[in-house]
Amino acid sequence: MIRHSVAGILLWAVCAGFVSAQTPTPAQTQPPRATSKPYTGDLSIFDYPDRDKKLQIDRVMDLLGITAGKNVGDLGAGSGWFTVIASKRVGSTGVVIAQDINPIAIEYIGKRIKKDGIENVRTVLGLPDDPGFPPGSLDAVLMLKVYHEIAHPVTAMQKLKPSLRPGAKVGIIDKNGNGTAHGVKQDVVVKEMGEAGYSLVGTYDFTKADHEDYFLIFTAK
Structure with missing residues (x-):
């Protein structure tokens, strides 16, 4: 009876090509961080009175450079609340591209803009790891309370980069949390965006004075 050591069998497997000799990197062995389940409920709840004032959305758009003639991406648009505001x-001469991975949200926005006669909005059905915006199409992007739902944020943000025009700003409004309760810590976002190839150019805390919300602005490196 022939006996083989564990080391000998492993060496044979490596040489035969059945097992990789490369040691897994920390990124390969580390499990993905916790994320929140994407919202699939009643979309009308996002259109509550005074939301624009509570989030100071005009100031947000000022800081993102959203002005007449710009092309804006609403990533994770949901009900299209921000889409409609940005379209005005x-x-x-400008365009707002409303993106979501939920077909129901895209249908909801389509009906909304048709009902309101809004002609400068386009919709994109994205994938969980690929926003799906057209290449070179965006001067600014806003992710409003959606970053914590992105399962593989580094991959998704890398896929976003080709859609950005030179100098485009990417804004993220979210709240501090552990990832599962519709919030993710600010420093986690900064770290992941850095890994995806972005530089942090602005940090603000004026959106919703609850000491949890934050507003970050990034540009592609």
């Missing part, structure tokens, strides 16, 4: 800001 960019005017007839």
